[in-house]
Amino acid sequence: MSLKDLFFKQAEKVIKAVPGVSKKIEKEYDSMMDGLESSVKPYKGKFPAFTRIPEMGRARAEILRDMQAMRDHEEETWKDGFVSGAVYHGDTEHIEFLNQVYAINSQANPLHADVWPSATKFEAEIVAMTTHMLGGDGASTSLSERDVHGTVTSGGTESIMLAMKTYRDWARATKGITQPEMIVPITAHAAFDKASQYFNIKTVHIPVDENFHADVSAAKKAINKNTIVIVGSAPSFPHGAIDPIEELSELARQHGIGFHTDACLGGFVLPWAERLGYPVPKFDFRLAGVTSMSADTHKYGYAAKGTSVVLYRGLDLLHYQYYTASDWPGGLYFSPTFAGSRPGALSAACWAALTSIGEQGYLDATKRILETAAKVKEGIRQIPELRVLGDPLFVVAFASDSIDVYKVLDFMSHKKWSLNGLHKPTCVHLCVTLRHTQPGVAERFVADLREAVEHVKAHPEEKGTMAPVYGMASTIPMRGLVSDMLKKYLDLIFKA
Template identity: 60%
Template sequence: EIISMTAKMLGSTYVKNENEEICGSISSGGTESILLAMKTYRDYYRDKKGITEPELVLPVTAHAAFLKACLYFGIKPVRIPIAEDGRVDVETVKRSCNSNTIVIVGSAPTFPHGIIDPIEELSEYARKRGIGFHTDACLGGFLLPWAKKLAYPVPEFDFKLPGVTSISADTHKYGYAAKGTSVVLYRGKELRRYQYFTTTEWPGGMYFSPTFAGSRPGALSAAAWATMLSMGENGYLEASSKILKAADTIKQGVQDIQDIHIIGEPLWNLAFASKTLNIYRVMDELSKKGWSLNGLHKPAAIHICLTLRQAQEGVAERFVDDMKEAVEEVKAHPDDKGDMAPVYGMAASIPDRTMVSELLEMYMDKIYEV
């Protein structure tokens, strides 16, 4: 029922060909949903077209889980740069596809900047070329459909588009379920079958599993199911409306701050950049005021992904006021290095990215120490 409800929300009713009936699986989270989809495309195109050196074409803003999938499954990532507005150029994507391309990825929206990729154009190109197209709606799958009903400018991104062959959507984000569940959907059972694992020769008996885990806690799926039923369409509409209104308040307020601009035209996941100030210093000042923002790089920026917590009365207005004060503080003390600003600046400026990766690995080793 979770799969069915999610599929209906993401355009399954527009699919009339019974061979393309929308189906899917429940995973442990967005990363697993993405890994499952990429493994599925690799195996499908190896079987159907004999592709042994598969390539994945994706914007640089696509989630890092796609790069993890490429590493795990022997897929070559072909990463496409974005413009200043956060959008990827469709023609560049087209030129980057070749006979080894198994799937193109578009985000709805991107995690860094909250921008919806040009999925309609990209998926139609993929359809004409016989290439898979995956919409990563892990972040927006449970908000964009309701934003559209609320008359916000949401471009098509789901199964209404005939070229979209799979979608990932997280129930634990704006579906409001507990962490530990996500949904991956496919256009047709034939494609989904390449996600499965089966073996008939194991002495322990016939073994099969639809996802990576051999077993998973049923309680998490039950909680997701109950949450979706409890929220219902009205609940999701109300929650989405509150979040989007809060985002509108922030976007309008930031327009009055000359040294700060928002990247592109996002709906609720807002990335702030500056051409005149060290944006990480602004983040430091906001941290002192109790705000926890993510630092981004390439380009340098910070972002806030709004939830119901920020949609409470007066919170968005307070954020705008605090942003103004933070900017003024940075301008008044231009030589102050701040707390985290040097760290972000150094990490972004080191030319040897292997060194940065090794530092991250050392950090993870430290986490595991008792």
């Protein structure tokens, strides 16, 4: 912690301790949350709401009607390609097909492999297909021949957290490391920090260069006897930058520690981009130092929400992920991931997505996405007040040196766009999906962005609605206060 951070931490403590100040801060939060409530709870008063189970069950038709109305309202935003990331495929026929698959398998639970061997088959094959795609030779289904193994999880965060827990337990068992540390670029997903908090692993952050690539020499300097793993993203969520995985993983290999490629976002894009001839640096199991990877099927794998894959080099490593209980009165118990019972229907839908789309489908989808992203990048570069950060393939972040880019984000929201506001540095990104490859969407994005910039320039007096919140959150030095604010927001989400 720097002296400045230490100062602000102390200042925060002092401020909170002053009588009356805490109350004032609370009041500020409450009024801020009141302001946000209508946007977070748009259905209040419009649909029946429940704070206890209704005495008599409601008619199924009524429930379906209400849900369809909510879906129709929400689809308006994402269906036409106004949302960054979030829905990666979204074509009606694809969704209906996945829904049919879900309906057939809705009772399946992979925890009971004896009752639902279909779920087991789907999961094993999802892992094998993903392994093959990521250079781990999953084509061979024989356990003894294959070097890369893994499991299906509920999403990117679970894949990452499982991998970090696995390295912690592996390092404790094989090296006696009791105070584990992981080396993580500042741009890596927040799930790594979550793992650090949950599993008591110290995060050693390393900086990124001007193109948002992790600093290899900083990683080298950060290695010590407690280091268990180095992390790299392919690409990162904020700026879509692919870290120097080859150098970082080689560094890890030389030091006998793990290396995790977080390909949650890019795992189902980069292999196809490479085959299409795009310049994709090596990032997967073809690199000897890469010992684990996360790749999200529920993003560019185009599965329904709720699945991802975590892979390891070697069964030995994977075994540190598993949980087994041999003394429990409930019988012999074992589960591969955090959950016990799991939604087999989501694994079925994932398997159905992979096998119905096929390699050719993924190549076509990737081509469309990358061509659209190129149009978006070019369009942004034509706007003098904006600049694209780094040289991304499909997650395009932009910043401005002359205007408040959060006000641009605000204006875009009024134009129906749902983009991501980021900080450190202050910027906004669009994660390009198949939704944006529809005719006219990229052109509309660039035209709206140009209008937004003109508007912000012409109206410097306007504060915007979310711009002050983003601005405050990115500049306020007392991170504890920002954290309190986010907890209030979560409270609001769960307020019935």
